[in-house]
Amino acid sequence: MKYEACIGLETHVMQKTRTKMFCGCKHEYGAEPNTNVCPVCLGYPGALPVLNARAIELCCKAGLLLGCEINPHSKWDRKNYFYPDMSKNYQITQADRPLCLGGKIVTEVNGELKTFTLERIHQEENAAKNTHAASGSLIDYNRAGTALMEIVSTPCMHSADDAFAYIQALKLIMEYGGISDCDLEKGHMRSDVNVSVRPVGQEKLGAKVEIKNMNSPSFIVEAIKYEIARQIELIENGGKVVQETRGYDSDRGETFSQRTKEDAHDYRYFPEPDLLPVEISAAQIAQWKSELPELPVQRRERYVKELGLPDYDAKVLTAEKHISDFFDAACHKTKQYKLVSNYMMGKVASLATEKSISVDESQLTPETLAQVADLVGGGTISSSAANELIEILFAEGGDPKAVVEAKCMAQVNDDSALEKWAEEAIAGNAKAVADYKAGNPASINSLMGYVMKQSKGKANPPTVIAMLKKKLDA
Amino acid sequence: MAGLNTKTISELSDLLEQGKCTSVQIVNDVLAAIDAHDGKIGAYLTIDRAAALAQAEAADKARAAGKKGALLGIPLAIKDLLNVKGQPCTCSSKIIEGYVAPYDATAIAKLREAGAVFLGRVNMDEFAMGSSTESSAFKKTRNPWNTDHVPGGSSGGSAASVAADEAIAALGSDTGGSIRQPAAFCGCVGLKPTYGMISRYGLTAFASSLDQIGPITKTVRDAAILLTAMAGKDPMDSTTVDLPVPDYSKDLTDDHSLKGMQLGLPKEYFVEGMDPEVETAVRNAIEHCKKLGAKIVDISLPHSKYAIAVYYIIATAEASANLARFDGIRYGLRKDGADPIELYGKTRAAGFGPEVKRRIILGTYVLSSGYYDAYYLRAQKVRTLIHNDFRAASAHCDAILAPVTPTPAYKIGEKTSDPLKMYLDDILTTPVNLAGICGLSVPCGFSKAGLPIGLQILGDSFMEPSILKVGHAYEQTTEWHRQKPKF
Numbered sequence: 009m010k011y012e013a014c015i016g017l018e019t020h021v022m023q024k025t026r027t028k029m030f031c032g033c034k035h036e037y038g039a040e041p042n043t044n045v046c047p048v049c050l051g052y053p054g055a056l057p058v059l060n061a062r063a064i065e066l067c068c069k070a071g072l073l074l075g076c077e078i079n080p081h082s083k084w085d086r087k088n089y090f091y092p093d094m095s096k097n098y099q100i101t102q103a104d105r106p107l108c109l110g111g112k113i114v115t116e117v118n119g120e121l122k123t124f125t126l127e128r129i130h131q132e133e134n135a136a137k138n139t140h141a142a143s144g145s146l147i148d149y150n151r152a153g154t155a156l157m158e159i160v161s162t163p164c165m166h167s168a169d170d171a172f173a174y175i176q177a178l179k180l181i182m183e184y185g186g187i188s189d190c191d192l193e194k195g196h197m198r199s200d201v202n203v204s205v206r207p208v209g210q211e212k213l214g215a216k217v218e219i220k221n222m223n224s225p226s227f228i229v230e231a232i233k234y235e236i237a238r239q240i241e242l243i244e245n246g247g248k249v250v251q252e253t254r255g256y257d258s259d260r261g262e263t264f265s266q267r268t269k270e271d272a273h274d275y276r277y278f279p280e281p282d283l284l285p286v287e288i289s290a291a292q293i294a295q296w297k298s299e300l301p302e303l304p305v306q307r308r309e310r311y312v313k314e315l316g317l318p319d320y321d322a323k324v325l326t327a328e329k330h331i332s333d334f335f336d337a338a339c340h341k342t343k344q345y346k347l348v349s350n351y352m353m354g355k356v357a358s359l360a361t362e363k364s365i366s367v368d369e370s371q372l373t374p375e376t377l378a379q380v381a382d383l384v385g386g387g388t389i390s391s392s393a394a395n396e397l398i399e400i401l402f403a404e405g406g407d408p409k410a411v412v413e414a415k416c417m418a419q420v421n422d423d424s425a426l427e428k429w430a431e432e433a434i435a436g437n438a439k440a441v442a443d444y445k446a447g448n449p450a451s452i453n454s455l456m457g458y459v460m461k462q463s464k465g466k467a468n469p470p471t472v473i474a475m476l477k478k479k480l481d482a
Numbered sequence: 483m484a485g486l487n488t489k490t491i492s493e494l495s496d497l498l499e500q501g502k503c504t505s506v507q508i509v510n511d512v513l514a515a516i517d518a519h520d521g522k523i524g525a526y527l528t529i530d531r532a533a534a535l536a537q538a539e540a541a542d543k544a545r546a547a548g549k550k551g552a553l554l555g556i557p558l559a560i561k562d563l564l565n566v567k568g569q570p571c572t573c574s575s576k577i578i579e580g581y582v583a584p585y586d587a588t589a590i591a592k593l594r595e596a597g598a599v600f601l602g603r604v605n606m607d608e609f610a611m612g613s614s615t616e617s618s619a620f621k622k623t624r625n626p627w628n629t630d631h632v633p634g635g636s637s638g639g640s641a642a643s644v645a646a647d648e649a650i651a652a653l654g655s656d657t658g659g660s661i662r663q664p665a666a667f668c669g670c671v672g673l674k675p676t677y678g679m680i681s682r683y684g685l686t687a688f689a690s691s692l693d694q695i696g697p698i699t700k701t702v703r704d705a706a707i708l709l710t711a712m713a714g715k716d717p718m719d720s721t722t723v724d725l726p727v728p729d730y731s732k733d734l735t736d737d738h739s740l741k742g743m744q745l746g747l748p749k750e751y752f753v754e755g756m757d758p759e760v761e762t763a764v765r766n767a768i769e770h771c772k773k774l775g776a777k778i779v780d781i782s783l784p785h786s787k788y789a790i791a792v793y794y795i796i797a798t799a800e801a802s803a804n805l806a807r808f809d810g811i812r813y814g815l816r817k818d819g820a821d822p823i824e825l826y827g828k829t830r831a832a833g834f835g836p837e838v839k840r841r842i843i844l845g846t847y848v849l850s851s852g853y854y855d856a857y858y859l860r861a862q863k864v865r866t867l868i869h870n871d872f873r874a875a876s877a878h879c880d881a882i883l884a885p886v887t888p889t890p891a892y893k894i895g896e897k898t899s900d901p902l903k904m905y906l907d908d909i910l911t912t913p914v915n916l917a918g919i920c921g922l923s924v925p926c927g928f929s930k931a932g933l934p935i936g937l938q939i940l941g942d943s944f945m946e947p948s949i950l951k952v953g954h955a956y957e958q959t960t961e962w963h964r965q966k967p968k969f
Contacts, residue, residue, distance in 0.1 A: 047584060047585050050812060051807040051812070052565075052584065052585075052807075052812075052813070053565065053571060053573070053578065053581070053583075053686040053687075053807070053808075054564070054565045054571075054583075054587055054682075054683065054684040054685050054686045054687065055683070055684075056682060056683050056687075056718060056719050056720070057720070058717065058718060058719075058720055059720065086803050088802075088803055088806060088849070090806065090809065090822070090823065090826050091822065092811050092822050095807065095812065096803075096806065096807045097803075097806030097807055097809055098803045098806055147811070274850055274851050276802075276803075276846065276849035276850060276851070276854075277849075277854075278799055278800075278803070278849050278854070278858055281689075281690035281691035281721075281800055282687075282690050282719075282720065282721065283720050283721075284720050284721065
């Protein structure tokens with residue numbers, strides 16, 4: 009029998025708001041514990057929630073970016089459960105009337121374009137942060153009440169690769185949209201993964217297993233793979249998958265049972281009486297639509313159409329927002345788009361990896377990179393000198409022209425000097441010369457290399473090649 | 483001048499304005515009355531003498547410097563459900579004994595701004611759940627008219643303190659009648675404003691969609707003064723209404739005519755089993771209103787008979803969530819356990835009294851999966867019908883007259899063994915909270931045993947001017963409110 013997995017994700021995304029969801033406390037990462045708190049987010053007697061308009065705007069904009077319909081009449085509900093990280097012991101969330109409905113994510117999975125459908129996006133509040141120590145449990149309420157969206161997909165994914173592509177695409181859209189920084193380390197994005205398995209051809213979904221609270225896309229991939237295999241094996245051996253909640257042990261690469269359906273929570277949802285329903289007008293939705301930023305897909309198209317970049321470049325450059333933003337900024341200062349692209353994907357990328365810092369954190373700026381491209385394009389420096397220059401600018405910064413001058417990096421275009429190097433190369437590399445004459449034109453490259461070495465990278469390559477050819481062909 | 487504690491807000495503000503007394507003198511007279519009588523009455527949980535005197539001194543200084551205002555220097559008793567910064571707020575429960583409010587409720591902040599003086603905290607039913615103040619975890623409050631009887635509830639301490647002249651006026655909260663009923667039992671004026679008129683920020687929540695802060699006073703005018711000071715949109719409470727706040731006391735003139743007013747008489751509100759003395763007193767009050775020029779029209783509020791059932795579903799459902807925050811983690815009582823769940827269980831078992839537990843369990847049940855549609859959802863639908871009844875009635879009357887309670891104040895302990903019987907006391911008050919409209923209780927007579935009886939005057943949402951006008955005209959042309967208990 010062949011089996012098909014059905015996977016749905018419930019992804020929590022922490023929004024980029026200045027203050028919390030229901031009070032005016034600052035939303036700030038890394039602050040001294042329990043300093044950004046007030047009676048409202050601590051659940052003190054008598055405290056009442058008040059909506060953060062910016063959170064509503066960001067949630068709706070996220071919805072618009074994902075092609076959702078904005079619900080003109082949404083409302084709030086209480087989800088009841090006891091836990092020390094919930095100051096009120098109920099969470100204010102949206103049950104049956106969320107802010108956004110439907111929507112989709114279109115993305116490439118292994119070269120194939122796939123559409124993943126969404127069910128809804130609702131707005132809620134985050135819980136506090138528990139730290140369990142030997143001496144007892146510590147609770148930091150700074151995070152309590154911060155704005156959190158839950159993006160719920162349909163069970164539309166069928167493999168770990170699908171889920172990975174979905175998460176990456178979602179993350180990019182959230183980043184580009186200015187909705188969230190999506191910093192996984194800071195817990196900005198966490199997913200609950202629902203996995204079920206059914207025989208191919210069967211319409212009804214199999215029993216669903218939920219794997220809770222995962223922030224690493226690679227762990228999600230591992231957990232899904234493990235879970236699909238576990239469920240198929242269970243069925244093959246005559247067993248039955250039970251609906252349950254499982255955790256993922258990344259050290260062992262296994263999921264494990266946490267809670268079965270029998271001891272599942274009864275959240276006792278009911279309408280939140282302290283908040284009025286949210287009414288959103290068509291005019292407001294139109295306004296938000298007009299303010300939406302460019303998404304990665306749109307940027308890719310623009311790079312190809314307007315900047316004349318190959319599709320490959322466009323894809324690589326837009327894979328991370330800060331890289332793309334840097335590239336965009338540089339392209340505002342030069343017309344040498346392809347050169348900037350080459351440096352971003354080549355030297356800049358390798359320097360960033362080598363030094364483990366992002367390009368924004370380096371001393372290189374979009375302006376100086378644009379100047380480097382102009383220097384190369386104008387023939388002032390060679391490509392290899394450009395790489396050296398970028399390395400200096402990346403580490404130390406400075407004015408590119410001044411660096412070129414100070415380090416004598418300008419390209420040598422003087423024919424007599426070039427001529428001298430070309431002759432030396434021919435004289436000193438008998439084998440390459442012989443190969444060339446025997447009909448292997450590529451061996452001219454080793455002669456060229458010799459010249460570049462002698463000139464310390466300053467020789468003008470096209471002129472040298474022309475000279476070498478002329479002499480050898482004579 | 484002795485006996486300043488027996489006067490009303492408006493009388494005292496005139497005296498203060500004319501320089502005939504000081505706020506410090508008023509506070510001293512009130513504190514003396516508390517010292518003399520509260521041993522018998524038991525209205526107060528805590529008295530903040532030093533702070534009250536300091537506030538009174540500050541008020542006197544402010545007045546000398548030219549500040550004015552009806553509440554400047556007037557001492558008030560505050561139900562122990564409202565947060566007053568720096569004062570305990572126990573809600574008469576052991577579960578937050580020792581908790582000191584870190585902030586002022588909005589209503590308190592507004593009164594503070596107006597220069598009112600906060601005497602201390604008065605007793606109540608635990609978390610405002612009850613109709614007799616017997617469910618307080620700390621003490622029994624007695625009815626000043628007869629100390630064998632309950633003062634009503636849940637704002638029993640507020641009503642008793644005003645009736646015993648241990649406060650010039652008091653704040654209470656009304657979820658299902660908790661201002662109007664104790665006011666009626668104690669011979670005071672009690673006003674439950676329209677839902678959304680006064681911010682609930684800082685009022686420890688019992689049932690959020692029903693709770694409303696309101697005054698318990700000696701006169702209708704005083705209630706209007708306090709309403710004016712507390713009403714208005716509050717950015718901290720999304721359910722407050724953004725409407726201009728008039729001076730509600732301004733229209734309460736010496737012309738006590740009710741000419742041109744139509745007053746509705748709901749046939750369903752003279753319920754079977756009603757004490758004949760109550761019915762007679764209320765019917766006499768209706769006749770009196772007729773004499774003042776009002777036209778009495780018969781109306782029907784057919785769905786009010788479901789109010790008790792609907793109320794005990796919605797109120798307990800909301801309470802079960804609202805009281806979940808009392809868990810031993812951040813403030814109040816903590817009983818340690820091996821894990822959080824055990825800690826919660828032990829803390830809540832030890833901290834909550836039987837009435838609160840009963841309601842939490844009921845509320846949890848009606849919200850449980852499988853029961854939600856049958857109870858909570860259905861109750862919400864009936865709630866809409868109750869509201870529609872009032873809407874329809876209000877189309878052809880300016881206010882509605884009814885009794886507040888089926889009987890005068892009963893004896894302490896008389897109903898504690900039968901909670902259902904006690905729930906039925908709220909039969910005439912709960913529809914008002916479910917509909918979100920306003921209601922006023924004014925004294926309209928006494929039983930042969932000398933216990934006060936109240937007349938309830940109901941108005942549609944934001945019709946406070948109407949009910950205050952009717953209440954004021956009735957009160958000022960009768961003598962009931964001038965009677966004082968001898969205890």
